[in-house]
Amino acid sequence: MxxxxxxxxxxxxxxxxxxxxxxxxxxxxxxxxxxxxxxxxxxxxxxxxxxxxxxxxxxxxxxxxxxxxxxxxxxxxxxxxxxxxxxxxxxxxxxxxxxxxxxxxxxxxxxxxxxxxxxxxxxxxxxxxxxxxxxxxxxxxxxxxxxxxxxxxxxxxxxxxxxxxxxxxxxxxxxxxxxxxxxAGAPGKKKDRRGADLIGAKLRGADLRGANLRGAYLIGADLRGADLRLADLIGVDFRDADLRGADLTDSLYVVQSQLDAAKGDTHTKLPGSLTRPAHWAA
Incomplete structure (x- = not known):
C-alpha cells in the first residue's frame, strides 16, 4: 500500500x-x-x-x-x-x-x-x-x-x-x-463512521482499512492491533486512545498531534512523515 x-x-x-x-x-x-x-x-x-x-x-x-x-x-x-x-x-x-x-x-x-x-x-x-x-x-x-x-x-x-x-x-x-x-484501493467493504461517537469503543484488532472516520470521537478507544491503513483520519479525536500494535502506515490526513494525544508502543506502525511520541511505551 x-x-x-x-x-x-x-x-x-x-x-x-x-x-x-x-x-x-x-x-x-x-x-x-x-x-x-x-x-x-x-x-x-x-x-x-x-x-x-x-x-x-x-x-x-x-x-x-x-x-x-x-x-x-x-x-x-x-x-x-x-x-x-x-x-x-x-x-x-x-x-x-x-x-x-x-x-x-x-x-x-x-x-x-x-x-x-x-x-x-x-x-x-x-x-x-x-x-x-x-x-x-x-x-x-x-x-x-x-x-x-x-x-x-x-x-x-x-x-x-x-x-x-x-x-x-x-x-x-x-x-x-x-x-x-x-x-477505493482498500479491500473489502469500507466502513463509514464519519463523526461517530466511538468514545471508549472496543475495536481491538478491528479491520478499518479504507474506513471513513473523519471527525470521529475515539477518545479512550481500544484500537490495539487495529488495521487503519488507508483510513481517513482527518479530525479524529484520539485522546487516550490505545494504538499499541495498530497499523497506521498509509492512514490519510493523520497529524502528529493526534498521535501525541494517544497511547502507543514500538509495534505501532506509522506513516513515514510522523514520529513516535516520546511518551509511548517501549
Missing part, C-alpha cells in the same frame, strides 16, 4: 517545511495567544493574550520544555501550529515581536489562530497532492493550495476578515474526493 503515497512527477512536496512549527523563528505565540483552563491538560488557568508563567521572555523559550507532561502541561505537547507561528512572526509582522510593538500585540494574538486554521488546511492540501491515486483532482488541489497560500500573505486586517468556515467548506470536498479515490 506504500505506493498510494508516492509522489507523482507533477506533484512536488511543496511547502512542507513552512508547514512545520519553527519555534526559533516564532515569538512563542502559542504560549501567549490562547487561553487555557486548569485541567488534566494544563496545571493552571491562563487567559488569552497573557504569557504563560513558564515562558522565558528573554529568548521566548519554555522553562519546562523537557518536563511538560510531569509538570501538568500535557496540553502543550499535543499542540501543532502547522508553521503558523513563524509565518505570523516573520511575514505578517516582519520580525517585530509583541514586546517591541505592544500596540499591535493584541492584533497579533488574534491573527495567530486564524493563520493556524489556514496553515492546517494547507497541510491537508499538501498531503492530498502526494497521493498518486488522487491524481484526477491534483489540478484542483494545486489551485486550492496556491490560492490558500496566497491568503497567508495578506495584511493583518485582511486575515482577520477571513471566513474560516467558508474556506473549510470550499476545501473539504476536494480533500474528501482525494480520500475517496485513495480509499
Amino acid at each position: 506504500s505506493e498510494q503515497r508516492e509522489h507523482a512527477e507533477s506533484t512536488p512536496d511543496r511547502g512542507l517545511p513552512m508547514l512545520r512549527g519553527d519555534c526559533a523563528n516564532c515569538f512563542a505565540l502559542c504560549c501567549v495567544a490562547p487561553a487555557f483552563a486548569a485541567s488534566s491538560d494544563f496545571a493552571i488557568d491562563k487567559p488569552a493574550g497573557k504569557a504563560c508563567p513558564n515562558l522565558r521572555q528573554a529568548d521566548f523559550g519554555c522553562g519546562i520544555h523537557t518536563r511538560l507532561r510531569p509538570s501538568g502541561f500535557a496540553g502543550c505537547t499535543v499542540y501543532d501550529c502547522f508553521g503558523a507561528g513563524q509565518k505570523v512572526a516573520q511575514v505578517t509582522y516582519g520580525g517585530r515581536d509583541w514586546r517591541q510593538a505592544p500596540r499591535t500585540a493584541k492584533q497579533m494574538f488574534e491573527v495567530f489562530p486564524v493563520m493556524r486554521h489556514v496553515h492546517e488546511l494547507l497541510h491537508y492540501l499538501n498531503e492530498a497532492l502526494t497521493l498518486r491515486p488522487a491524481e484526477a483532482v491534483h489540478a484542483e488541489l494545486r489551485a486550492a493550495f496556491d490560492e490558500t497560500e496566497r491568503l497567508t500573505h495578506g495584511e493583518p486586517e485582511a486575515l482577520l476578515r477571513l471566513d474560516i468556515g467558508a474556506l473549510r467548506a470550499g476545501i473539504n470536498p476536494l480533500l474528501l474526493r482525494a480520500s475517496e479515490l485513495v480509499r
